[in-house]
Amino acid sequence: MNMAYNSKDTAAFKGVWVFCEQRDGVILGTGYQLLSEGRKLADDLGVELCGVLLGSGVNEQYAKALGGYGADKVYICDHELLKDYTTDAYTKVLCDLVEDKKPEVFLIGATNIGRDLGPRVAARLHTGLTADCTHLDVDVEKYKAFLKTTSTIDVDNTPFEDTKNLKMTRPAFGGHLMATIVCPDYRPQMSTVRPGVMQTQAFDEAKSQQTVLEKIDVKLDKSDIHVDLVEIKKSAKKLVDLIGADVVVAVGRGISSNPTRGIEIAEELANVLGGVVGASRAVVDAGWIGVDHQVGQTGKTVHPKIYVALGISGAIQHLAGMQDSECIIAVNKNGSAPIFDAATYGITGDLFKVGPMLAEAIKSFKASKA
Amino acid sequence: MKIIVCVKQVPDTSGVVAVKADGTMDRAAMATISNPDDMNALEAALQIKETNPDVKVCVVSMGPPPTESMLRECLAMGADEAYLVSAREFGGADTWATSNTLAAAIEKIGVDKGDIVMCGRQAIDGDTAQVGPQIAEKLGLPQVTYVTAIDYKAGELTVRRELEDGYMTIKVQTPCVLTCIKELNTPRYMSVPGVMECYSKPYAVWDYEALKDSKWVGPVENVGLKGSPTQVYKSFSPPVKGKGTMIEGADKAACEKLVSMLGEKHII
Numbered sequence: 147m148n149m150a151y152n153s154k155d156t157a158a159f160k161g162v163w164v165f166c167e168q169r170d171g172v173i174l175g176t177g178y179q180l181l182s183e184g185r186k187l188a189d190d191l192g193v194e195l196c197g198v199l200l201g202s203g204v205n206e207q208y209a210k211a212l213g214g215y216g217a218d219k220v221y222i223c224d225h226e227l228l229k230d231y232t233t234d235a236y237t238k239v240l241c242d243l244v245e246d247k248k249p250e251v252f253l254i255g256a257t258n259i260g261r262d263l264g265p266r267v268a269a270r271l272h273t274g275l276t277a278d279c280t281h282l283d284v285d286v287e288k289y290k291a292f293l294k295t296t297s298t299i300d301v302d303n304t305p306f307e308d309t310k311n312l313k314m315t316r317p318a319f320g321g322h323l324m325a326t327i328v329c330p331d332y333r334p335q336m337s338t339v340r341p342g343v344m345q346t347q348a349f350d351e352a353k354s355q356q357t358v359l360e361k362i363d364v365k366l367d368k369s370d371i372h373v374d375l376v377e378i379k380k381s382a383k384k385l386v387d388l389i390g391a392d393v394v395v396a397v398g399r400g401i402s403s404n405p406t407r408g409i410e411i412a413e414e415l416a417n418v419l420g421g422v423v424g425a426s427r428a429v430v431d432a433g434w435i436g437v438d439h440q441v442g443q444t445g446k447t448v449h450p451k452i453y454v455a456l457g458i459s460g461a462i463q464h465l466a467g468m469q470d471s472e473c474i475i476a477v478n479k480n481g482s483a484p485i486f487d488a489a490t491y492g493i494t495g496d497l498f499k500v501g502p503m504l505a506e507a508i509k510s511f512k513a514s515k516a
Numbered sequence: 517m518k519i520i521v522c523v524k525q526v527p528d529t530s531g532v533v534a535v536k537a538d539g540t541m542d543r544a545a546m547a548t549i550s551n552p553d554d555m556n557a558l559e560a561a562l563q564i565k566e567t568n569p570d571v572k573v574c575v576v577s578m579g580p581p582p583t584e585s586m587l588r589e590c591l592a593m594g595a596d597e598a599y600l601v602s603a604r605e606f607g608g609a610d611t612w613a614t615s616n617t618l619a620a621a622i623e624k625i626g627v628d629k630g631d632i633v634m635c636g637r638q639a640i641d642g643d644t645a646q647v648g649p650q651i652a653e654k655l656g657l658p659q660v661t662y663v664t665a666i667d668y669k670a671g672e673l674t675v676r677r678e679l680e681d682g683y684m685t686i687k688v689q690t691p692c693v694l695t696c697i698k699e700l701n702t703p704r705y706m707s708v709p710g711v712m713e714c715y716s717k718p719y720a721v722w723d724y725e726a727l728k729d730s731k732w733v734g735p736v737e738n739v740g741l742k743g744s745p746t747q748v749y750k751s752f753s754p755p756v757k758g759k760g761t762m763i764e765g766a767d768k769a770a771c772e773k774l775v776s777m778l779g780e781k782h783i784i
């Protein structure tokens with residue numbers, strides 16, 4: 147720890163940083179999402195946006211690509227001990243870098259690795275960290291505009307402290323409450339951000355070419371690392387790309403009388419609509435489908451063009467992951483299920499009957515257009 | 517050898533959730549439960565104890581006095597000792613301040629060579645998953661989060677850490693901090709003899725005075741709300757959306773009607 151470093155000296159910190167996580171040399175989509183979001187924050191603050199890339203044998207073309215999503219500069223920390231993630235190595239390198247360069251905002255994707263790394267870094271730097279954020283603002287007017295569409299607060303008659311502090315909004319208490327958190331007296335203002343929530347901007351080839359790359363002299367020794375990575379296993383099954391999907395057909399406990407048939411119906415609908423199958427936690431907990439299909443508070447956040455909910459009650463934790471879908475179609479036996487309050491279109495009926503009929507109707511509609 | 521398990525009593529967010537007019541949680545109006553992931557951590561500790569009889573399992577919690585009921589339940593499940601950290605000064609803490617206070621308590625219980633500190637991955641009230649890693653940082657211990665399997669043999673600790681697209685197998689030096697998720701195991705129930713014994717097992721309550729000499733606690737400005745770098749700027753409940761269009765019927769005609777509406781709006 148650098149003794150001269152003082153996280154309370156807020157004026158000494160400048161710039162917005164995004165940690166761009168890579169696995170096996172491939173940068174995760176969350177990095178691009180966060181850069182796109184970070185670009186807006188950096189513009190509102192009038193500062194530089196920097197990507198931070200850790201790895202071994204880092205491909206400079208990949209680093210430049212980060213510029214295409216908004217980064218002005220990319221710090222490259224290249225070291226053989228950074229090839230695969232370890233808490234100890236990544237924390238040390240990031241903290242050294244923050245202490246040297248002093249960014250005012252530091253965003254990390256809320257992946258399994260980001261949520262391991264973020265708290266450790268924040269604790270070492272003595273600053274606050276807001277977990278799993280779904281919305282970020284620095285500009286108060288923009289924050290007020292956000293509240294107008296997402297809260298019941300009487301925005302025009304509520305006083306707001308007018309500062310450029312980062313306002314980090316996240317669901318709490320299982321999605322029953324939204325909280326906006328600030329970290330006014332310590333820097334950097336750190337947050338982990340939910341994958342899939344921020345939209346990736348279009349890639350800008352010209353900007354990518356202008357990206358400034360800065361190689362960092364990494365100080366790392368084997369003795370800094372207190373774990374032994376025995377192996378990394380990729381799951382054999384191909385993971386569903388729920389987050390990127392345009393259409394998600396999700397099933398809930400309503401399929402319980404015949405889970406296999408229920409999932410078949412969802413697959414059929416997903417096929418005709420060109421989408422993937424999602425599920426409520428009840429279905430995942432029952433073991434009918436893998437956990438990577440789960441949508442919601444503890445699952446994935448999706449905002450597809452079409453979300454079909456078959457036999458899902460619409461618990462607040464489920465809604466938390468899908469309510470921003472453009473069009474929500476719900477099929478539920480129970481006409482007063484809460485899912486209908488979130489739905490754009492609803493059918494009160496048995497999913498085992500309605501599901502296949504709906505698939506048929508869509509097929510013939512598409513055939514008539516072809 | 518000791519395993520120290522951090523457990524938290526949380527409002528049951530799957531039951532009735534009461535929100536006060538000012539947008540904060542009405543904790544008093546809600547049922548409380550032991551945080552689910554923490555019970556997986558405790559179960560893991562108790563399983564290690566079963567095959568390693570020299571292991572002592574200590575549970576520690578920071579919370580208001582009624583937290584005692586949860587700690588007694590942990591003792592009834594098989595834990596050996598319980599510690600409650602409870603004081604006004606510690607109230608309103610964010611994860612930075614919480615981990616300071618818990619680190620101080622854990623240090624006071626004593627972390628020796630070979631010991632393990634276990635946490636749940638996250639508490640369902642805040643869902644931050646930050647306290648475990650932050651305790652580890654403060655105590656200067658290695659950490660492994662999202663643990664779904666533990667292999668403990670003759671002091672050698674190898675764990676499986678879940679990733680979104682697979683998992684890592686990690687050999688970790690002890691003492692260390694592990695955070696556990698529900699895939700790890702199924703927590704046991706309290707046993708009848710356990711319930712009989714839980715009031716005679718060692719149970720201590722530590723207030724601010726008891727911990728203030730720790731370098732992680734110190735002056736009152738360092739703990740609780742005052743010692744928290746993050747602050748709540750606003751809290752609000754999401755608005756209820758207006759009802760959408762309900763389609764009459766549930767037959768072929770209804771499905772065709774829906775599809776034609778989707779077509780008109782160019783949704784499909």
Ligand SMILES: Cc1cc2nc3c(=O)[nH]c(=O)nc-3n(C[C@H](O)[C@H](O)[C@H](O)COP(=O)(O)OP(=O)(O)OC[C@H]3O[C@@H](n4cnc5c(N)ncnc54)[C@H](O)[C@@H]3O)c2cc1C
Pocket residue numbers: 320397398399400401425426427428429440441442443444445446456457458459460461462463464467477478479480483495496497498529530640
């Ligand atoms: C901390 C926490 C985090 C959570 N995170 C998540 C999360 O990430 N994602 C998530 O989904 N949940 C989550 N939950 C769980 C959530 O509270 C609900 O329990 C869950 O979403 C319910 O799933 P469901 O709608 O499938 O089942 P149910 O609530 O049982 O609903 C089943 C529905 O199917 C209908 N139905 C039954 N048969 C039929 C039929 N034949 N045809 C049509 N409809 C039928 C019923 O009317 C009912 O509405 C979380 C809970 C907690 C406490």
Ligand SMILES: Nc1ncnc2c1ncn2[C@@H]1O[C@H](COP(=O)(O)O)[C@@H](O)[C@H]1O
Pocket residue numbers: 522523524551553554576577578579611614618634635636637638639640642643644645646647648
């Ligand atoms: N007040 C507390 N008392 C004891 N353990 C806690 C407390 N707060 C958090 N923890 C532990 O830290 C884990 C993560 O909590 P959180 O960071 O709040 O999601 C929990 O699962 C507990 O094991």
